Amino acid sequence: MTTLTPILSATWDDPRSWTLETYERAGGYAALKKALGMSKEDLVQLTKDSGLRGRGGAGFPTGMKWGFLPPPDGGPRYLVVNADESEPGTCKDIPLMMANPQVLIEGVAITSFAIGCDHAFIYLRGEVVHVYRRLLRAVEEAYAAGHLGKDIHGSGFNLDVTVHAGAGAYICGEETALLDSLEGRRGQPRLKPPFPAVAGLYARPTVVNNVESIASVPSIVSGGADWFGGMGTEKSKGYGIFSLSGHVTRPGQYEAPLGITLRELLDMAGGIRNGHELKFWTPGGSSTPLFTQEHLDVPLDFESVGAAGSMLGTRALQIFDETTCVVRAVDRWTDFYKHESCGKCTPCREGTWWLKQIMGRLEHGQGTEEDLDKLLDICDNVLGRAFCALGDGATSPITSSIKYFRDEYVAHLTQGGCPFDRDAATVFATNQKVNA
Amino acid sequence: MENYGEQTASGYFRVAQESKEPYAPEVEAQFQADAEQIIARYPQKRSALLPMLHLVQSVDGYVTGRGIALCAELLELTEAEVSGVATFYTQYKRHPNGDYTVGVCTNTLCAVMGGDKIWDTVSERLGIGHDETTEDGKITLERVECNAACDFAPVVMANWEFFDNQTPESTLQMVEDLRAGKDVRPTRGPDKVATFKETSRVLAGFLDGHADEGVGAGPASLEGLKLAKERGWTAPAMGGTSDVQPEGSGAPAGAGAGQPGEEHSSTDTPANAPGEKPGTDASDSTQQPATPGEKGN
Numbered sequence: 001m002t003t004l005t006p007i008l009s010a011t012w013d014d015p016r017s018w019t020l021e022t023y024e025r026a027g028g029y030a031a032l033k034k035a036l037g038m039s040k041e042d043l044v045q046l047t048k049d050s051g052l053r054g055r056g057g058a059g060f061p062t063g064m065k066w067g068f069l070p071p072p073d074g075g076p077r078y079l080v081v082n083a084d085e086s087e088p089g090t091c092k093d094i095p096l097m098m099a100n101p102q103v104l105i106e107g108v109a110i111t112s113f114a115i116g117c118d119h120a121f122i123y124l125r126g127e128v129v130h131v132y133r134r135l136l137r138a139v140e141e142a143y144a145a146g147h148l149g150k151d152i153h154g155s156g157f158n159l160d161v162t163v164h165a166g167a168g169a170y171i172c173g174e175e176t177a178l179l180d181s182l183e184g185r186r187g188q189p190r191l192k193p194p195f196p197a198v199a200g201l202y203a204r205p206t207v208v209n210n211v212e213s214i215a216s217v218p219s220i221v222s223g224g225a226d227w228f229g230g231m232g233t234e235k236s237k238g239y240g241i242f243s244l245s246g247h248v249t250r251p252g253q254y255e256a257p258l259g260i261t262l263r264e265l266l267d268m269a270g271g272i273r274n275g276h277e278l279k280f281w282t283p284g285g286s287s288t289p290l291f292t293q294e295h296l297d298v299p300l301d302f303e304s305v306g307a308a309g310s311m312l313g314t315r316a317l318q319i320f321d322e323t324t325c326v327v328r329a330v331d332r333w334t335d336f337y338k339h340e341s342c343g344k345c346t347p348c349r350e351g352t353w354w355l356k357q358i359m360g361r362l363e364h365g366q367g368t369e370e371d372l373d374k375l376l377d378i379c380d381n382v383l384g385r386a387f388c389a390l391g392d393g394a395t396s397p398i399t400s401s402i403k404y405f406r407d408e409y410v411a412h413l414t415q416g417g418c419p420f421d422r423d424a425a426t427v428f429a430t431n432q433k434v435n436a
Numbered sequence: 437m438e439n440y441g442e443q444t445a446s447g448y449f450r451v452a453q454e455s456k457e458p459y460a461p462e463v464e465a466q467f468q469a470d471a472e473q474i475i476a477r478y479p480q481k482r483s484a485l486l487p488m489l490h491l492v493q494s495v496d497g498y499v500t501g502r503g504i505a506l507c508a509e510l511l512e513l514t515e516a517e518v519s520g521v522a523t524f525y526t527q528y529k530r531h532p533n534g535d536y537t538v539g540v541c542t543n544t545l546c547a548v549m550g551g552d553k554i555w556d557t558v559s560e561r562l563g564i565g566h567d568e569t570t571e572d573g574k575i576t577l578e579r580v581e582c583n584a585a586c587d588f589a590p591v592v593m594a595n596w597e598f599f600d601n602q603t604p605e606s607t608l609q610m611v612e613d614l615r616a617g618k619d620v621r622p623t624r625g626p627d628k629v630a631t632f633k634e635t636s637r638v639l640a641g642f643l644d645g646h647a648d649e650g651v652g653a654g655p656a657s658l659e660g661l662k663l664a665k666e667r668g669w670t671a672p673a674m675g676g677t678s679d680v681q682p683e684g685s686g687a688p689a690g691a692g693a694g695q696p697g698e699e700h701s702s703t704d705t706p707a708n709a710p711g712e713k714p715g716t717d718a719s720d721s722t723q724q725p726a727t728p729g730e731k732g733n
């Protein structure tokens with residue numbers, strides 16, 4: 001049986017969990033002091049050895065990414081933390097930064113030291129103002145305690161940290177769009193290569209990492225590579241935050257080793273809400289193909305989820321029971337992609353618009369059966385042809401829902417509308433039942 | 437069908453004539469002083485543009501023509517360049533915003549859990565649609581995308597503070613209270629919701645003294661931790677390889693009670709081989725092109 005492993009979330013229930021005082025009381029910043037006594041090469045090697053893979057969706061090995069930076073040339077190199085968290089269903093970084101911003105700041109300091117960066121940035125989505133307050137305050141406190149600034153703990157290492165608020169655009173989570181946005185431009189993806197490691201922020205060598213990736217670094221420095229690798233599976237090592245939402249009894253954040261299954265997590269979360277059963281779910285956000293009941297025992301690690309036809313993504317487990325219309329769900333996600341398409345490339349800009357038109361009429365019972373083939377045809381023309389992964393992601397819910405629930409699409413046509421009662425799916429419906 | 441309100445051509449930036457009236461000298465001086473502080477945060481000054489547009493909204497309540505002109509002047513950009521950026525991001529408003537932006541999450545998960553019902557109820561009561569403002573200038577209503585609080589669905593944001601686990605009634609009450617000028621307390625946030633202009637100033641990077649208010653985590657965020665404590669589950673103990681305190685870095689001192697996954701020794705990976713290229717790592721090859729993550733890194 002897999003059990004939970006609270007590490008990043010271990011102090012979230014402290015009454016003032018976000019303060020430096022709480023963090024240091026729990027041993028915070030010991031890892032930074034240790035790291036400052038190590039060589040940069042050893043820190044990069046340690047991170048490689050740990051097997052840590054990016055927690056922002058793609059699972060790229062973090063230490064290896066750091067290792068891609070070209071040798072120092074005397075000019076600046078940057079760390080940019082991706083705190084844009086906007087993938088539908090993803091809700092781990094925001095509570096982490098609200099409850100424990102210091103673990104991120106400590107990770108930023110260690111990583112910056114390891115890659116030779118003296119100015120790091122945290123790009124936070126703009127729609128979470130209290131998290132911005134917490135981060136700004138955490139940076140203030142860290143400066144005052146000498147964890148940031150000049151000659152940190154007498155090591156000669158200098159680091160400034162700027163926390164930057166975005167202004168509402170999902171695409172700014174894509175790392176090169178994020179860099180353009182941070183440079184004060186429209187957030188549109190850049191052609192790769194050159195990769196950010198070579199030409200990133202201000203065309204300088206840059207590491208872009210997810211919040212949770214960087215927040216995991218202090219624990220790796222403290223615990224060691226073997227400790228970290230003792231959790232998880234062979235190729236997906238360590239722990240991660242699993243976010244359960246939707247029709248579960250106790251939605252929330254569950255920090256566990258990679259490779260845990262939804263069946264185990266659901267068991268911990270009290271199961272599907274009373275009197276209902278699982279219908280479909282996303283393993284890693286709306287851009288990852290849907291799963292159904294048959295995938296309850298798929299280990300939630302990068303390899304196993306991939307082999308089962310989806311992606312681990314951000315471990316954003318959105319759970320829907322049998323009261324939910326899959327066509328309605330996918331229609332709304334498609335609306336999202338249409339809205340958030342940055343417009344740079346034709347397949348995605350035009351494709352998402354057409355997909356929304358067709359999904360909308362299907363949900364309202366005004367489509368035809370040919371529309372299903374049309375949807376698949378458009379998806380085929382977007383997938384792999386879009387400039388960035390947003391376009392690809394837009395096709396995932398559509399193709400996977402048609403694969404598993406074609407009959408339900410057809411039922412909308414034969415009945416001339418959506419056969420589901422929207423009220424039955426709401427959380428108020430549950431409450432009424434409980435109260436009655 | 438959903439009431440989306442009056443749909444305007446979204447790429448088109450209309451600035452009203454009066455929004456081009458010059459700033460009063462003391463307002464402009466203050467703006468310049470604030471802008472200098474913002475610019476000083478970045479190695480290159482164009483990076484200051486997004487926070488400066490938030491600053492414009494903190495002064496004018498939306499992105500005005502004069503705000504665009506001033507940003508352009510201070511950052512040595514053209515007004516077209518500044519407008520091009522302002523129109524890209526949804527938080528920048530093209531017409532005077534209400535004192536409070538009330539954003540109902542209508543992305544799939546919240547919508548299904550009741551967000552659609554909340555939207556219908558509030559939209560009907562206020563008689564306005566998406567991105568429209570009540571006649572008293574108090575409330576601007578929006579349909580918002582996923583705000584990273586799905587475990588608290590249905591979620592409503594008021595000036596980008598969290599109102600978790602909403603019902604049509606609770607949101608109506610919140611909106612009525614805001615209109616009546618009462619203090620309104622978010623579920624996870626400061627003691628009271630600030631005005632749109634005040635919030636915009638925070639988003640420009642100026643702390644308002646409310647960071648220490650509110651909870652660290654809401655109930656849903658704590659479900660996993662609570663269960664782990666009940667059952668005595670912890671992360672494996674940090675030992676052997678580490679010479680710092682086992683509690684180092686905020687990680688708990690585990691008793692090794694957990695049996696998470698299988699045990700694996702670390703691989704002895706050398707420094708990146710010369711041939712290694714971003715995105716070509718074999719361990720990443722299971723990734724399909726359709727990933728919210730990456731096509732290479």
Ligand SMILES: Cc1cc2nc3c(=O)[nH]c(=O)nc-3n(C[C@H](O)[C@H](O)[C@H](O)COP(=O)(O)O)c2cc1C
Pocket residue numbers: 053054055056057058059060062082083084085086087170171172173174175176208209210211213214388389390727728729730
């Ligand atoms: C449309 C789109 C949105 C993304 N949003 C995020 C995000 O909000 N946060 C994030 O960390 N990564 C996001 N990513 C992935 C980033 O491009 C990048 O892979 C990641 O930040 C790298 O960090 P990691 O290696 O630590 O995971 C997104 C990618 C795409 C294509």
Ligand code: SF4
Pocket residue numbers: 171189340341342343344345346348349386387388389390391392
């Ligand atoms: S795929 Fe979509 S979001 Fe990505 S560059 Fe093309 S238009 Fe922009």
